[in-house]
Each structure stands twice: as structure tokens, then as C-alpha cells.
Amino acid sequence: MLQNPPSTAPYIIQKYGGTSVGRSAAGIVEIVRSYVEGGNRVALVCSARSGHTKATGTTNLLLRAALEALRPKGPEIGSSLPSLRGSPSQSPAPGGQSGTSTPATPATPRGSYLLGGSLSSLARLAGGRAQSEDGKELFDDTVDEIKQGHLDAARQVIRNSPDVLAAVEEELEYDCERLRGFLRAAQIIDEISTRSKDIIMGVGERLSCRIITAALRDRGIDAELVSLENIIDWDVQAEEQEVSSKSVDGPPQLGQAFYSRLSQRLGERLAECGDRVPVVTGFFGVVPGSLLAQVGRGYSDLCAALCAVGVGAAELQVWKEVDGIFTADPRKVPTARLLSTITPEEAAELTYYGSEVIHPFTMEQVIRAAIPIRIKNVDNPAGEGTIIFPDTTGSQPEEHTALDAVAPKVAPSAPASLPESALEPHLGPTAITIKDTVVVLSVHSNRKTISHGFFARIFGTLDKHGIVVDLISTSEVHVSMAIHGEIRKSVLDRVVRDLKVVGEITLSRDMAILSLVGKHMKNMVGVAGKMFTTLAEGNVNIEMISQGASEINISCVIEERDAVKALNLVHLKLLHQAPQPLAGY
Template sequence: MQASTSSTAAASSSSQQPWVIAKIGGTSVGKQLHAVVETIVPTHIKSGNRIALVCSARSGNTKATGTTNLLLRAAHEALRPKGQPDLSSSVPSLRNSPSQSPAPGTPSTPRGSYLLSGSVSSLRLSRSATPDERQPFDDTVDQIKEDHMVAARKAIVNSRELLDEVEEELEYDCERLRGFLRAAQIIDEISTRSKDIIMGVGERLSCRIVAAALRDRGIDAELVSLENIIDWDVLTDEDAQTGKAADGPPQLGQTFYSRLSQRLGERLAECGDRVPVVTGFFGVVPGSLLAQVGRGYSDLCAALCAVGVGASELQVWKEVDGIFTADPRKVPTARLLSTITPEEAAELTYYGSEVIHPFTMEQVIRAAIPIRIKNVENPSGEGTIIFPDSVAPDAHPAEHTARNTVAPSVATRAPSSVPSSALEPHLGPTAITIKDTVVVLSVHSNRKTIAHGFFARIFGTLDKHGIVVDLISTSEVHVSLAVHGEMRKSVLDRVVRDLKPVGEVSISRDMAILSLVGKHMKNMVGTAGKMFSTLAEGNVNIEMISQGASEINISCVIEERDAVKALNLVHLKLLNQAPQGLAGY
């Protein structure tokens, strides 16, 4: 009875500890895992926090060698095989004539066939392929397996038994992936659902190593794989039908994400005193996780976990100290921002600075949970806090818990971890960023179409080819569009060809978008004038000008060769002095 009482008291104490959700990026898992398991996690535990890690797939030395890209390559290679397997070798009834059919009840597994069991997601090979049967994706799977084996041996240094266990698990996951790809090759199809399943392997491999590295250092950790977290209790018929009437994939609503966050909170609570190591991949959703969220789904997963457990903070660990007034690699005078609003962070993300996906921010901000960007190479740094400046200060942490089914639509109180300076609106610009590799597409009407038909043809063509417009400048008969230039030449050629009946088309390449961001710039007169006059004094030619309807950014298109000079000129003129209301400068 005494032991039972002690156990209950320990569980109660654990449940009252504040949660911190730490999102660990792929590069950090790949290069700085020792800092995560030896510094970051132990520090939080010693300070009385409960911590959960949400991990991305490991990244290599280059983006092309990252696990996610290798998995996508393997999926592509499965549909372009070196030698198509013979279906008749896998299906005896297709190979054998009636006179050659085995007697009823006689097992028959022809040489070269594959034993497929269970659902498609759990396909396994009954034997290894011979060298003559190897397909291009086999080399890619082998590379993924070897990368993770090497990483496991570097991370697990104290327990040979634990290392053997992890190597066996990594072997199983990679061979399961190989079997899945062979099955996809046989049916000659990889659906969006299948691609999601393939992508999810990367997070599972990563989390196996992280969880084992923690256990290797005496920290009890549990791998939490979320591939089956979504079921019909989370995804209702109403959710499944959302958006089906519109073009494109169905769009899941906030009700779905709120219900999912509750389920995630319940799952993390089941870990007890163990440190959850959570896969950033959280299952298959209608319309594909990649289509719904994109490559940033692990950030969204971390946000939903934070909402589900009512975390005191969501920490996003990167390889930089936080968010700066400009890219410090290009602007030596750039300063670290102690706080920034979600609106400003969203604009910076869209216009070139990788901060965090706006939808991800929305999930935690609406639950009054601050986001802190921190540097895995400098764990003691304060980082940058993302939190709105339009809430009331309060000494209490966020009241949202896993019991809530729908988070409040507007955060009304700030947790104690948010400094009071963050709640004081500051005037003037906050940061400046540049988006490289931009193409300006200009269309001058031939006046054979009326004005609304002119615009309809242009945007209908862009939609047809999936072209996203960053900036637009229009008159009744002329449209200039700034679009991302990293598209295939054949796509751009087709766009130009389809637009020629509308009017004269011209293209300007090697351009860049310069964006000055500040939520309260509209309260200051002359900011845009200072920006453009500064560029003129520096002999920087401006091709397009656009001020967003939100009034929190002023953007212009310049030649890419002038990008670094323009960044430094505008930063020196408008951002060299700390804006009013920012503390710490």
C-alpha cells in the first residue's frame, strides 16, 4: 500500500510539472545530437520542466543528402526501375497453366517471388534481392541505412547491448521500406498516401537514434511514433468531406487540428516520467500530409503537441541564435531581436527568412503559448520569442490544457515567460529580408480583351501551371508579376506561350525581392520614402514597388546583384537604431 501511495504521488507531481515542447530540426539531429542529449534535455529536467522532443528526419552535410530528399529520390526511382519485376513470378496462377497448377493445399512460392503480407504499409520481402535483381532504389535505401547506422554508433557509446538493439530496429525499418518500394514498383504507382508513408520513415529512423542516445546517458526516453494517431475519432466524416467541393486536395479545418492536438496531449501523458521522443510525421491525412502542410509538417506536429499538453513554451531549435534584424551572414551590423510578433515572423518567412510556418504559429499563439527560437550550438542563449503584442500581461501561464477540445480563437493573456517589453508596440521597421532567385513576368495588353478578361486570362494561366505570385503591380492594361525563379525552363516557356494571345510578354531574370517588415510602420510617416531614397542614393535600381494590404511590409524588386548592398544600405539607415519599445539594446 505504501509503495502504491508513493507511486501515485510521484505521478501526480509529474503531471503538475510544466511542459516544454522542443522541436529539433534535421540538421541539429544530424550534427548536434550530443548537445541535445547531454545539455538541452538534462537542463530542462534539472529545472523542473517536463520536456518532449519532436524530431525531424536527419539532414546530411548538404540538403540533397538529407534523409527526406533521399526518401523522395527512392520513391521516384521505384517508378523508373532498371528492370521491371515479372508479375507472373509473384502470382502463381498467372504463371502456371491449369495443367501445371499445384494440387490444392500445396504451398507454392516460386523462385524470385516476394511474400506480401498484411497491409501495403507493412509489406516485407521474404528474402533479399540478388545482385541481378537490384533496382536503383536499393542503393538509395542502402545509403539511408548506412547513414543511420553510422550515426547510431557515434551517438550510443556506453551500452553495446543498446546499440545492437537500435541497429536491429534500423535494419527492420529500412528493409520494410525496401519491401514497400518493391510493391509500389510492381503495381507501378506511388500515390500521395504512399509518398506520405515513405516520408514518415525518416522521422522514425531519426527518433530511434535520439531516444536510444538519451537512454544511453541514463535518461529514460520513449519513442512515440504517430503514424497511427489519426483515426475516425480524430478524423470525422465532416472533416473528411471538408473542401471536397473545391478544386485541389480537401482542406482540413481547425476542428480537426484541435481534436488532433487533444489526442497528442493524451498520448504524451501516457509516457509518464519518460521523455517522449516524437516523430514529426503524424500519419496519413486526406489529400496527403505533404499537400496539406508541406515539408514543415514536423513544426506543425510540435505546435499541436504544445497545445495538447498546455505547454509553457514551444522551443524551435535551429543553428542560429534567433531572429535578427537582417541576415547576419550578409549584414554585419544585424542585431538579435529579443521579441517579434507572429505577423512579422510570418512576413519574414514568406519573403526569404526561414523562421516558422505561419499556420504552425497560429496553432500555439491562439492558445497563448509563446514560441522561442533557440540555437542548438548555444543552448544558454535567450533566443527570440514570438508572441503578439496585442494581449494583456499576466503572471500566469497559458490556461489551455489537453482537456480543451477547441483552443481559444484569440490569446488574451501572456504567460510569465514573455517579457513585458514584448507587449509594448514598437514603432518603425523590425527587420529586413531578401528573397533571391526571382523572375519578373510583365504582360502588356494587346487591348483585344476587356480589362477583367485581361486579368482573368493571366491568373487563370498562372493557376493552370501552379505558379505562385510573390508580388504584383497592375494598371488597366499592364501587369508585372514577381514569381519564384526556381522553376523548370519548360514550365516558364509554356506560361509565356499561353500568355502571348493576351498581350506582349517580357521576362526579367536574376531579380530579388527586398522586404522591410514592421507591424507598426503604418504609424510612422515617411518610412517608405526613406527606404526608396536610400536605395536611390546607393544607385540601386527599383523594378517594382509593392506595399502589402496588411501594411506591415514594404517590398520592392531589385536586381539580384545589388541585393547585399541594398540590405546593408537600408539596414544602416532605418534599422541601425533599436526601435522604440525594444528592451536590451
């Protein structure tokens, strides 16, 4: 079988999102093959499979099943543990189980993230719970949907080896039945904690990695599934010492020491794979305070970054369905250009203001280790993509903890794969983005002479309701804030009610945030003037204006109906031509 090059070769860590795993599993295999045959040492990190729509993605289905476990359907008593094994909708696995090249269905490991004990014992425990007339709970149909979707996906991509297909089918069904048993146990105690929700979500990455691992083996590439649910096993006291801050209202935030130690563990685990290609689950276990609360849905990107730091990778590749990062959304701006390089600060700003680039905390982990991030297109693997890496000027020294020494570091100079000229700073803006569905909330103080406590009352109310402010414009007695408009109406109504004691409230709906981003715009006189003059000439009204202290972006709030026009006008004026190198560098 085709194997990774010797361990002396540096790793390339490849991260594949749920859409890529769902649509292009065969393409992923060919990408891995081309890199391995080219002498590169490769490791993959995969997200949970996405469906045709966001609602049918595996992660959303798992969260739905968790909610359904607390809503039993009917009054009938009795319990069974339904299975798709042998059902008419499931064709028999060809080739049987003899001579399989993959392990048989694994036993539940010690300390596993799912409950111990057999599935039959869980079924007996579930006796007496309310069920529907057909003996199934609400979540049973959802689990069956998840199972059948992954079985179908495996059969589509694994076509050469009946033994490999038979083994992965059994493993997929085993994982889904363990999930079903976990949900039944949660239903019995009538509670799903944040830790339990993390555990349930982690099943999605395990299922997708099983399919990709089997697909690689099916095409003669020696791969190993690396499941990370037990990677975090140090004692609670050590975890508490690695908390950087504690909040009365939310979970404690883990410090850099925690992630440095985790990256070391991940590096050690990948080293155990030898010359096999590791296929790593994006879910890396239950962390203090819940993985969702600490990181959010972008935890698989963070896992890939920590793997890259742990093995001292030459490059972290994030494979998407676009060629890289553009000067604007090419679906809205026909003249948008592909950027060859972009700084981490610029990529973070674009992510904050509407462009899905990569989680800023993920970038922080690899950039501090001087590892470049390359955004590439799974449908166009020959493209160069966009490299996220600091330019040669303006970088501030990072503060490091003692535990940072545990992870291998790359020299802070440009990597060999990047020409120095590509990282030279450029004059002017880099990209422009739009964030739709914005509401502008304005508060005018009803106390004209005493203004102390005005801001505290406002932001205390927003914090109580979990409202995040994207942009803010203030005076002593007036505040205008741009917030995301997809907040539930009931929540927004409560915020308005609570703020009425502070002052007069006005709401402007159907707005959008237009953000011009560029790390070195401050070295170019008149950028803001050109931007606002262009909008005025295009008859685009500006509701708010905001510029960060770092001068990396200039943002304004406009009406949503003018968003596409404004994007094209500003792009044509300021970004249509490639910026010139900064003089003196």
C-alpha cells in the first residue's frame, strides 16, 4: 500500500470541511494521493459531513436528536433497540467479513466518551419510558437518517474492496447504535448537559473520518483513523491551572497553556501512526466548560491548527469550495481578484465582518509558531490558493508561556514554499466585504446633565441577553450599535424594554455593514475619503461610520438593499487594480 514518506519529512496538515467531505470524498482521496506521491507527509483533519442543506448536515441532525431525546412521543410502554441491519433499505455488504483489511467493530474503550455497558442493557434500562405506537422514540428516526446517510456515502465512494466496505459499514452502524444508546440513557435521566451535547456532536466527526479512512484504504493508501475523544486526560487540577480567566456569567476561558499542552499531545499521537496517513477527528474531546462554549462550531479548524503546531508542520492547508480569498465576494463582484497572500490581521477582520475565512483563534495558534495557512479549493487542487502569513513589517512580538516550548517551532522567516516577494507589504486596501442582516440599535440618554453609568447600563443589558455588538458609534449621551439581525424577535424586544429606562430607543432594520480592510491603509492618505465619496456619488446613504484604533478597517452601515451596489462601486474605485508595494521596503 502507498504510505507516507519517512518520518524525517515535515508534515502538511490538511483540513477538510463538512461540505467537502460530503460532496468530494473521492476528490479528497486523489488530493492525498498526489501529495504523498510527491514526497509530502500528510495528515487529514475532517469535519462532520454536511448535507444538501445546512439543516440536513450531520451536526445539526445530532443536535436535533439531542433535543428529541427530551421529548418522548407517546404513552405506550416497552422498549426496543431498532437497527438498520438487515432492513430492506440496506443492501447486504458484499464480500462478507473474512479477510478484511480493517479492524472489526471495536469494543468500547476504557474511558470512552459514550456510556459503558452493552446496548442491550441500555435497552432494558429504557423500559418504561413513553414511546410511540411503533415502539420508536423521536430521536430514533433522526439516528436512522444519520446512519443511512453515512452508509450510502460509504457505498458511493468505496468501490474496489468489498472487505473494506463491509468493515466500515459495520463500524458506522456500531457508532450509530452507541449514539442511540447514549440518547436513551439521557432520556432516562431527562437531562442533556453541555458535556453530553459535546459528546453527541463528536459522533459526526468520527463517522466522517471512518468513511475517509476506508476510502483511502480502498484506493491503496495506508491510512489510520485517529479518534481524539480521550486525548484530554490530565487531571482536573491541572486543567484549572490552565484557565486564563473566569467569568461569573459564563464558563472559564482556557488559557494558552492548555492549548500548548494539547498540541503536544496531538503531535505525540500523530507520531504513533508511523508511515500511515492519519485521518483525525475534528472533535478533540470534552474540554472544561464545554467545547462549544470555549471554541464554537469551528473547533475542527482549531484541531487542525493544534495538530500543525504539535508536529511542526510545514503548512496548514484548509480545503474549501473556493479558490482562496478574494478582494470581494466573486458571486457579487465580477471583477474580484484572487489574493495570493493576506496577513492574519486582515483575514481575521474579513471573518468578523462577513467573509468565512478561518476562525481567528485558529490562526493565532499556527501563526505564533510561524506556520503558514493556505486556503485551497477541493475542486481545483492545482490552484495555488491564498496564503495567510504575516508580512515582513508591522508584526508585534508574541507573548509566550513556558509551555509553548513543548511544541516544535519553525523559524520566523518566510517558509521555503513562500517567496519573500509574496510577503512584502502593499500600500492601500486589501479586500472589501459585506455583512447582511444587521439591525442598528440607537440609545439617546434621557439624562442630559449626568451621563456617568449610561454606557454601563447599556452594555450590562446587552451582556445579560447575550447580544454581540459588531460596530459602535458614541457620544456622551448617544450610542448607536450595529448588531446581527438574526437575533430572535422576543430577545430583541426584551432588550428594547430593558433599555427604555436609560433613554429613547430607535431601531433601524434591514441594514448591512460594509468593511474595507487593509493592514497598511494607514500609510495611504485619503482612503476613507475616496470610499465615502464613492458611496455618495452612487447615492448610497451612510447610517454609521466606524474605524478601529488599529486602522486596519474602515466600516460603515448602509441599507441592505444598496449592499451589492456599494460593494461594486468601492471595489471598482479602490481595489480593481492590484496595490503597489509599499515604498521603502
